[in-house]
Amino acid sequence: MLVMATDTVIKLEQVDVEFVEKERAVHAVDHVDLEVNRGDIYGIVGYSGAGKSTLVRLINLLQRPTSGKVTVLDQDLLQLVPAKLRQERRRVGMIFQHFNLMASRTIAENVAFPLKGTGRSKKVINAKVAELLDLVGLADRANAYPAQLSGGQKQRVGIARALASDPEILISDEATSALDPKTTASILDLLKSLNEKLGLTIVLITHEMEAVKQICTKVAVMDAGQIIERGSLLEIFAKPQQQLTKDFIDTTMQLDEALTSVLAQPTVRNLTANQRLVRLTYLGDTTDQPLIATLYQQFEVVANILFGDIQILQDTPFGNLIVVLSGEESNLTRAFDYLDSHNIQVQHIDPKEAR
Known part of the structure; x- marks a missing residue:
């Protein structure tokens, strides 16, 4: 009987990694469950020390867990003998922040x-090497040495090297952190292309939500060794539940800076009893609706737009507005009910508390 491979290619069950520091137990990874499906670009985001790099090293057992179960590509890695584990590790490629290239060898040799x-x-x-260098856009640099390449080119070499054993999973551990924004965007575009062309499952470890926003399909947010929030990219951006997640998103969308500028405006400092400062977040088809006109026509609520932004996440429009809504109390209540019924998130901002 033919056994079909499961769609789940990575499954971590209650994995725990405990270190002892100065006679005190530290849980770098604290009893985490994680599932990654075939074809995902799964972003794991968190600040330095959150435990995300330790977590990802469990996927190929470069870090063995103190407890828990690690199943990768239908193999229980903790039950494998060393020779079999080495064989299975070839199915998981890895790229790093600092490239790890051998300076004395040519690009092709690396x-x-x-x-x-x-x-x-x-x-x-x-x-095979020629094919890989062509795939990452470096066919003409085969005989060059790492010192002759830019940071972005070095990372492309690292990606080509990681693909040499035809892995089914690629782990990117802060691989764009040392690169400038333009180069970062090009590397992320390359990873997305490899995901589509090769059916490669990618796990992206980063402290930059911008990188997650650009290419990831799913997201997990880590803090103090735990995953505190997870979901699809759209779910996380549209309806973040944890304050840390909200902080990541606001920084990425530049809403922190926008709100600071908004709060400095006299219009906001002197709101009347019939005015509300709110942030409206909306997703998908809602962004195509004449929202401001509807609020006025149906509820006689006037919207003064102080900040507006629409971006595309996974081919879906995602918008944020910071506005002052003005109208009679009963009309404002009806307007907020309307917004809620149309899946538009409303965050009330108190100018005095927000300063």
């Missing part, structure tokens, strides 16, 4: 290194 000792002929290895 990419070929994981293929040494695999029994493949030199001709086959050379063909």
